Structures are given as C-alpha cells and as structure tokens.
Amino acid sequence: MLFRRIYQFLIVYAAGVSGLMGIKYGVGLSDYVIPGPELILETAGRVLTTYFFDCINTLSVTILGQLISIFMAFSVGILGRKSTWVGSFIKVMAYNIQAYPIVALAPIIFILLGDGFLSRLLIASMICYFPLLLSVLGIMASPVEDIEHFYKATGRMRWQLEVKIRAFENLSKLTTVIAGSATLAMAGTIVAEFIAADAGIGYSIRIALYQSDLAGILTALFMIGIIISVYQGLLETAGEQVKTKWSAPKGGTLI
Amino acid sequence: MRSVNRTRIIIWTATAIIFWLCSVWPAAADGPVKLNYRLKWLFNTSVAGDIMAVEAGFFERSGLDVTVKEGGPEKNAIKELELGYADFGVASADQVIRALDKGADVVVLAQLFQINPMQWIYRADQHRIEMPEDLRGRHIGVTFGGNDETIMNTLLAMGELTKADVRMSSVRFDFSPFLKRKVEIWPVYRNSQGVILETKLAREGEKVLFLNPAEFGVSFVANSVVTSGKTVKSHPGRVKAFLKALMAAWEYAMDPANEPMVLAEIAKKDKGTEDLIRMKQLDATRELVKPSPRLKIGTIDTDAWRQTETIMLEEKQIKKPVLVHTRLYGFPAE
Incomplete structure (x- = not known):
C-alpha cells in the first residue's frame, strides 16, 4: 500500500514535470518562466534538506489537526446522527461553513490568534473537519436495518451498539474518508502557513514565490507529495489492519 | 436538383464570408494597435498615471488600444511578456534582475519611481x-x-x-x-x-x-515599465508611441493642477478608499515619482540599478552579474 502510494505519486509528479518541460522547450521559454532540469536539480540540491524539515514541521501540525478533526467529527456526527432538528442543523451549518473560502476567514483567525502554531492548527482542523463531519454524519445517520432490526425487536438496542454497528458496517468508507482527510489537513496547514505563518513548507513556498523561484516551488511540491504519500500509505495500512482485526472473530481467522 | 441547391448554398456562403472578411479586415489593419499592459499591483493611487493613460485618452490619441490589467501578488508581468499575454508591464527592479539571471529577454523602458516606496x-x-x-x-x-x-x-x-x-x-x-x-x-x-x-x-x-x-544611500529601484527585447527590436515605433503616451499621462497625473480630475478617475477604480486618503496618497506618490519639478518622469537612474544589482549579488539573490545597465533602454519621450 505504502510503496504503491509513493510510486503512484512519482508517476504523477514525473508526468507533471515532463508536461512543463514540453511547454518550456516547445515554446522556448526561459528558466525564469519554467526552470530547466539543470536548475531544478541544482535548486533541489540546495533546498531539499531544509524543505524536508519544513514538511515534517507541517506534517506535525497536520497530524494534530487531523486528530482533532476526527475526534470532533465523530463526536458531533454521533450526536447529530438522529434525523432530528439538531442533526439537520449540524449538516446545514457544516455545508455553510465549508462554503466559506478559508482565505476569507484566515485574517480573522490570524488577528485573534496571531501567526503562530494555533492559527495553523485551527485552519488545518477547519479544512479537514467539515468534509469529515459530513461523511461521518452520512454514515452514522444511515441505519443498517438488517442488523439493527434484531436488536430493536429484542429491546437490546443502545446508542453505543447502534454506533458500533454502523461504524463496523461502513468500516471501509470510514478508513477511506480518514485517509483522504489527511490531504485536506495538509492542504489546510500549507494554506495557513502560506498566508501568514513563519514556519512550515507553506511559508517556504511563499518565500520561493516572492522570488519567482519556480524550481524551489517544484522541489517543495515534490517533498509535500512524498511526505503526504507516506502518511496516507501508513494511514491506509493502519486502516486495513483495523478492518482485519475487527472482521476476524475472536480466536479465529477471517474467512 | 439537390446538387444544384447544394452548389448555390456553397456559393452564397463563400460570398458571405468574403464580404464579411472584406468588411472586417481593413478595420483590423487600419484600427488602433491592440496592446496589453500588466500592472504590478491593483488599481489605486500609486498607478495614477497608468489609469490616466487610458481614461484621459493618452493611448487613444497615440493610435493605441491598450488594455491596462491590474496586477497582484500572483501576477508577474515579465512572465506574461514571455508567454505573450502582455506586451508591456510594470515590474520591480529585483524581478527584472532575477529574470535576467534566469535568461529572460526583458528590457527596462522607464523607471516610474525615483524613490522606492x-x-x-x-x-x-x-x-x-x-x-x-x-x-x-x-x-x-x-x-x-x-x-x-x-x-x-x-x-x-x-x-x-x-x-x-x-x-x-x-x-x-x-x-x-x-x-x-x-x-x-x-x-x-x-x-x-x-x-x-x-x-x-x-x-x-x-x-x-x-x-x-x-x-542612507540604499537606492534599491522599485517599479519600472518593461517589455521584451523582441518587442523593442520588432516594433520600435510601437514601443516609442506607448512610452511617449504613458509618460505624458504620468506627467499629467502628477501635475497638481489636474488633481481633481485624476482623483475622480482613481475613485472610479479604487472605491474602497476614503477621499482624504486618496488625496494624501496622490501627494505621496508625486514625491516618489517626480521628486523635483525638473526631473522627467520615467528617468532611469542607472547608478541605482547598478547598486540594486550589487545588493542582490551580495545577498545571493542572483548567482552572477547580469549587467542590468545593458538592459536599460529608456526610450526618449520625444
């Protein structure tokens, strides 16, 4: 899973860079507009280590932001799973807040919290949280009639059991959504850093952009791609293991 | 019968296309030259001359049909020159020097700010x-x-x-x-x-x-009007006409006698700023663009450009000297 993620990213990245090179040499553009392979390699050699640690810095905020989002999304999703007024209110609110571009909200966040760690964390969580919440709400609000009917009929249904049944029956969807939300959390952190932080890969991209350094930006994109591929690959592997563990009966093996 | 009808349709269509081309082509050939001019930043008082070049008809009188496009943080006039999206643009000296360092064919036609804002x-x-x-x-x-x-x-x-x-x-x-x-x-x-x-x-x-x-003696050049070396070689007349019209517009915009008209035009583009602020901004812009009445707007300060290049070299912003003074064209206004 992990290696597949990485080589898939490498294929996409190589295709993107090849496309750029095709345009560069096809149209005859200078290194200022699109850097040549030599300049990209030279820049990468210079900044790769710095960008690696910047990415790790960004990833640490991403992971924390994602954990907060998952916790919040499951809490709210479970609370709002019933087709009650609260459930529909949460859904509408989530859709509405999701519609706001984060760049419009970011100034308010930065004025209130400054441009440090908290702002990055909040923006990462916000970008990651709402899509996650909508997925969790959708899953938790869909009854698994075949199974739930039995417990309801025998009077043994409790909310914890209901949540467990729905989570178990939608385990694939949930793990996919959680793994997918990693990219959102990473994107959120990078956006926050790009707008007004003083650390992380988004901040480095902003500096490269100020200096019209596309080679630097391409290097940063490469590093982000690799790091996020590894992280997502690990999440997917963990998800597979959880599924296997949950699906296998105690003391037995999965058929 | 059917083939006769088809022949008639083809003849009529061809005739219509020829008539349309005849009516359109001369206008395109004789009409004003269409050009794109990319600014460095959004429309506000600091681009007063650029706004007036269009609104007060300076470009039109020079036979040019110029679309002045707003700039912004993601916009880069030099890249647009190379990609053919713009014919002229405004770029800061560091952008010009970086572009030359990476092999771009850019030349400086006029230096808008004599003092860096x-x-x-x-x-x-x-x-x-x-x-x-x-x-x-x-x-x-x-x-x-x-x-x-x-x-x-x-x-x-x-x-x-x-x-x-x-x-x-x-x-x-x-x-x-x-x-x-x-x-x-x-x-x-x-x-x-x-x-x-x-x-x-x-x-x-x-x-x-x-x-x-x-x-303190740090003359780091700011915004300047740029175009590509190719444009200068292939359309020297067009470059001269553009620059002449633009510099005349800037002289007009910076003349205190024209302040009410200039402020009125800026207000149409920059609606979010108070009148008082716009007025003060125009005064401040005047001091930076035309610090002395005798100085012609657009004058290129070659020493300041050399100093800018030296600073960038010392700060390792560029790898090698780019000899920026060889790219300062500064077409005479007359």
Missing part, C-alpha cells in the same frame, strides 16, 4: 533613526524573502550590524502587531499603506516617522 514606518515617540546604527536592538518587521528583507539586510550591513543585533519578525497582511506596538518598525509602501497607517494613527493622536533607505 518601500519604507518602514515607526512612531515618532520612539528613538529617531538617523543612521543605520540606530536600528540596533529594535524590533523590525520584514517580509522574509521579499524586497524589504534584502533592503533591511543592506541597511544593517551599512550600520555594521548583524541580524543578531536586532529582532526581526515576519510581517503579514494586517498591521495589528505594529498597531499593538508588538513590532516597532513596520515595512509599508510609503504612498499607499504608509498613508493609511499615518492617517489612522493621527486620528488616535499618534505621530509617525518613515525610515527611507534612500536617505
């Missing part, structure tokens, strides 16, 4: 900065990776200071760290943000001062 604002109740050494121990805002960082590093070097002798903080788009006195010295564009902050603080009873690096 990138300056630092600080409160008048604080220790006055009369020499670069006075920066020691101060808390300074800089845009890391931006022009202002390069200029500040040069100022520090002039004062024989290092980054360890001052406290530097990364600036962002809102001024709250400066307003809350968390950062003492804040980078601003003197004729836009500088005016806004100065007015805002004056209303609170606070006076401000500006740190102008040029006063």
